[in-house]
Every structure is written in structure tokens, then in C-alpha cells.
Amino acid sequence: MALKVRSFFAPAAPVENPDQVFLRQGTEMYGEGVALRVSARGTNRISELSSQFQKIAAESEIQDDVRLAGSGLFGFVSITFAADSEFESAVVIPAKLTVIRDGVSFVTEISEVPEKPLKKTPSGVFLQGDQSATGFIEATKTAIARINESALEKVVLARDLVMPLSGEPDLQPAIQRLYARYPHCWTYLVEDNFGASPELLLRAETGEVSARVLAGTAGRGTDPDVDRAIAEGLKHSTKNQHEHKFAVESLVQTLSSVCENLETDEEPFSLALPDLWHLATDVRGRLKSNVTLLDAVELLHPTAAVAGTPRLPAQALISELEPFDRGGYAGPVGWITADGSGELAIALRGGRIEREPALQIRAFAGCGIVAESDPEAELAETELKFKAVRYAFGS
Template sequence: MTSSSPGELGTPAPALVARTVEIDPAQVDDLLSLLPSDDPVSWVRRDEGLVGWGRAAELRTAGASRFDDAAAWWSELTSRAVVRDEVTEPGTGLVCFGTFAFADEPGDSVLVVPSVVVGRRGERAWLTTVGRGLEHLEHALVAAEAPRAPGGIAFTDGALDGEAWMSAVADAVSRIERGDLEKVVLARDLVARADGDVDVRWPLRQLSSAYPMCWTFHVDGMVGATPEMLVRRERGLVTSRVLAGTIRRTGDDERDLALAAALARSSKDLEEHEYAVRSVADALDPHCSSMNVPEAPFVLHLPNVMHLATDVAGVARDTRTSLELAASLHPSAAVGGTPTTAAVALIAEIERMDRGRYAGPVGWMDAAGDGEWGIALRSASVSGDTVRLFAGCGIVGGSDPEAELAEAQAKFVPVRDALGG
């Protein structure tokens, strides 16, 4: 295993050997069922995507240089690797999974190359094995032992209770209304403790089942089901799904349709959404020869909430990898605010918690630089018997603290339900 101390690339290890072979898609109808407890990683949506386990190589880094460190390490690793790829699809050959800290400080970031990766896309499926020699290149696929549900879950407030967090929201609104900034995203955390170590595969399976339209992910303890694609790069096409503006569902179809129509007309939510779309379009524009930015958002319906959503697309003009594009987008207005510098400074001042990797890029990349990076939303950090859940809300002028608290509570629901809480 290769590793590095924070902010350093470390000494290169012997070259990796990777082999990708095509397999029968019927073998991988349920990708998550293949995952053992040995360092599982996941990026799955609608029964397609990538899962993996084991660690053939790893980079840990931190600080303002975390994205540059990761890009340099991956470039060095792939340039020396021996790859036999019989499938040649995005996500075949040598693949890494990553999860990155939201802020420059504190927080650590990780890139992992699994020993085994299984992928499925449409009618094609594949198996990639990675190691330091030839002995690893044969691997039989079998369903792993099923995970156990966590027991004795108890929830407590994180850094701020509801009242204190509403006070922070009110403070942010007053600063916005006096012109200090236009928008800020404030998050809060909730802490769950179980009566034993939590098997991350349990919430992973529950999230995938309940939220099939989201990207269900796990990398190095960071687990969630994100509805937001920060950036996808595939054979020269760059896309990003922007979400901002949220309303909670009631479970009554007629009522929810009326709420969706109200969301689509809400000046507060449309303003918040416009900031987010503009920040993504402005960040991608230097790297794309042409771009399509829809004039109006659509309403994305999820089981617990509805969001205003816009899909931005462009044609890459340079060779920047998907990770480098993700770095240029982070933090977008959807998770930081506008202007970025003022919003991030206000978050550090009044949010009063370490976000860790919450709202940072999470996803995967192959040796060609193609990949998918979501934003770690509807997510939690799992460590031993402790799970730290996160939820955030976009605050603009006129935001109501009680309504924002209700929205944050709704955004806790996916992971909370997945834990059985």
C-alpha cells in the first residue's frame, strides 16, 4: 500500500498491474451484494456503477494543496502502471475512488485504488483486479456475507442544537440583508451512537434501495446518497447537475404537485438556485469550448424532498481530468455561497463545526481522467460505533430560520432512516 503524510506525495511504490475482463451482467445484478467488509467502496445509481474492495494503493493528504497532491499522485501512479483492459469503457482499467475535505483546514482527503473493482453499465459488466504482480489477476465473484443492522442507535445534537442553529441562520440573514454577501450555506450535524461498530454496508444498502435516483457512495467511512453531480467528464463531454432550492414532501401526491409548482415559482428559491447555477457555469466556462445552460430549472422529485435542478453541459476544451474540474468547481454556491470567499469565511465563523468531508467532492476517476464526482450530501461519517450525520441549507435574504431548520431535519432523514433511527 502506498501512503503519504498530509500534504506530501511520499515515495513511489512499485508499479501496479491491473487487468479488466468482461463478465456476464447477470453475475452482478446487485453490485452492493458483492461488497465484503474489507474496505468497501461504492458509486452506484439505478443498479449501475462501480463497487470495489481492498486497497492496492492509497493517498492521504490535507490542506489547500489536497487536489493538486491527488492529481499529481494519480498521474504518477497511472504513468507507471501496467494495464490490460479488454473492455475500454469509462471506469475500466485502473480506477481510484476519492473523498475530499470541504475546507482547506481542518480535514483529511483520500484517494484509494481498490484491489478489486466490479462495474456495470447498461448491458456490459466487468471485473478489474489490481496488485503488484500477476498472482492477483484471478478472482471469483461471490456474494458477500450480509451486513447486520446496527443496534441500540441513540441520536444527540452535534455542534449546535436547533435553537442555536436558528440563531446562526438569523445572524447570516442579517448580514446578507446589510449587503455583506448574497448567499451562504449553513450546515448542522447530528451524532448517532450504536451499541457496537457500525457495518457501513448496512446503511449503504438501505440508501441504495430507498433512493435509486441518487448516487449511493462510500469511500473511507464517508457514506451517503447524493442527488447532486458536481461534475462528470466522459470522452470530452462535461456535465454537472446543480441543485439549490428545496421543499419537503408531504406524501400526498396532489399536495406535493402543488408544492412543486410553488417551488418552481418561489423567488427565494429561484434566487438561491440562480447563484448556484451561475457559480458552476462560470467555473466550467474556461475549460469548455461550448456550454448549454438551461434558462429555467426543473423540479427533481425525491422520496423525502423536491429540489430545483439544472443540468449544465459543455464540451471540454482542454485535457483537465474530472478531478481537476471538480477542484475548479469546489466549493460551488450550492454548498458554500456567494461570493465564495465571504461565504466560506462566514461558515467558518458561525457554523461552529468541522464539516470534514461533508459537502466535499466524492467519486471516482479512471486513468484517462474520465470520472464522476458528486457532492457528499445526504451523508454521514462512520467511525466505529459513531455516525455523524450532516445536513445544510442555502440561506439568502428573507430566509426564515424555522423553515430552514425544518429543511435541515428533512435532509437528515435518508441517513437517519438507513440507520434505523
């Protein structure tokens, strides 16, 4: 479908009730309405979305007076974790996009923005979901046993919480709370998926790519000296170093087939968030010619940080032990443009709106399980990770 796309500089102005957002300190992207949505399911869902978006770009009339990352034909992206998910993966091209970056603002217009339906701010408490705390502990024990008796080295298991809703929710207050509390995370609302992810899957601009691997977690201390000791302990924890190494090696091995000049941090660093410490490693490189951002993402997803290693046995065990469909949780989420730029985080520290069989919010939190894992400690880690979504809704 041919679209008429126009990007132009415009004074920064508040966007009331955007339909899609992608926010991080220094960059705010707000989408209003939907000019076009393309979707896909199954094993080839990422390549199908890439092909559809490239076709739209080739057919569209694009007037880009801005020529910065994010201008021109733009699409918000949400991709499911699993190929067999009942949920769709999609690229959503907004009717109007407002971008505010480091004091510079511009707008992309494609079509009229429709009137927005009335929504209400969600309230309530999160209840145990399909995977109870007891069920998660038992699943973790099973995973450890499988790791000890097979070639499986790591699997990432999640549990869920649900909040029943009485009407179509307005997520903007929750999104703004997340953005204010976690400014260095990637705060997102795309399709029905939302959260504040600390993990960048892949960013591309003029062919240069970067990624951030997170694996290994500890809670923050209330006393500064204790907090520093926790960060040091995390860096020297055998279990967490083991888990982190798997995630980094998996990402580098995969990226090496589509990238040149790959570089990684020599040692992981401790990344501080308001509630947690994470072990983190940054990776940088350059995409080979004729390789798109979504081409690379298709190879990378799911990473060892959200699935496990080896990947296929880990995915099979997730499917066996998790009694829910992850949908967009732990899948790529972010944006792409016609010129090849884009930024895709991993959809973490949040959840999704569900409408069937009942209207509710389902939140997710997961942990990397390795041979040294302790089930009770892994359960406690999920509670730490749920702090973000509980804070967002004041629950």
C-alpha cells in the first residue's frame, strides 16, 4: 500500500494520550492513530514483517525534511517470543509520530488521527496468574534436573501475575511513572505490550549496530556501603557469571554471521537500576552490506538471556513448563524506519493487556536457571523484577 509520508521539524508539544510510545532518557517517540498495520505469525514472522515494511517503503511517497534517525517512514514493532504464539507480531505505522530528542523535535504525518475512545486509569491488585509461586518453584526444580542430566546449560523460566480490569485501560499514567522512575530503560507501549526494559536487543544507525546483554541479578541495598558490596558480590558470583557468559557468547556467535568488526566489553559491568543490579556487557559492530536490522534480529531472537542455551532445547522446555503464552513478553519491541535505522529492546519488566477470555493486565517476570540455581532464590528474583510493574500501577 502506498503512503504519503512527510517529516518536518516542529516545536516540541505535549502529546496527550498517545497510542504507542518508545521512551528513553534523551529520546521520546509518541505515535497517534494507525495509518497502516501489518502482521505475521509463525516461524518466518520476522522476515515477513521485514519484507512487508520494505515493500511499503518502496511504494510510498516520502518527503523527509529532517533526515535524522526516526524520520521518514516509521513503524513501531512488537514481535512475539515464540513462533507458535496465538498473538500476532506486528509493525504499526502511526498516523502521526512526534519525536523529541536532545532538544530537537520533529513530526511525521501520514493520515488523520482518529478521535480516541474514552479509557479509564486501571486500579486494583495483582493476583497470582497461571504459574503460581509454588508452580514456579516446581518448574525450576524440574529445569535444574534437566540441566544436570542433559546438554542443556541454561533455561529462562517466567511466572505471571494478573490484574482484572473493569474497562478499557488508559496506560499513560503507568507509562509515565515507569519513564520517570527508570529513565535509562526503554519504556514502551506497542500494540498491547508495555513495560520498561533494561535490555537493548539491537540498535542500528547508518549500518553501525550496538547491543546490551543483561544476565545476572541482585537486589539493591538500602545502605550505600551494603549496596556497593552487593554490586561487587554480583560481579564475583559464580552462578551469575556463568549465566552471563552464556548470554554474551550466544549473542556474539550469532551476530558474527551478519556483522563485521564486533567488539565486546572485556568484563561485564554492574548496571544500577532503582530496584536491581544487573551484570551487563555492551557489544558493538557493523552490519554487513544488504543485511537489515530485522534480518539480524531474526537470527538473534530469542537470545540466551530470555530463552537459554542451547536455544532449541531451552525453548522446548519453556513450552513444556510455562502454562501460558508469553505473547510479546521477552520478544523484540521498538521501532524501525525505511532508511534502515531502528532500536529494538527486549520486552521485559512489564506485561500486556488481554481481552479474552477476560479483560485484564498480565505481568511477567523471568529468571535464568542454571545448574547452580536455588529455586527459592529464583522465586525471590521474580518478585524483585515485578517491582517495576507494581510501581507503575501503584499496586
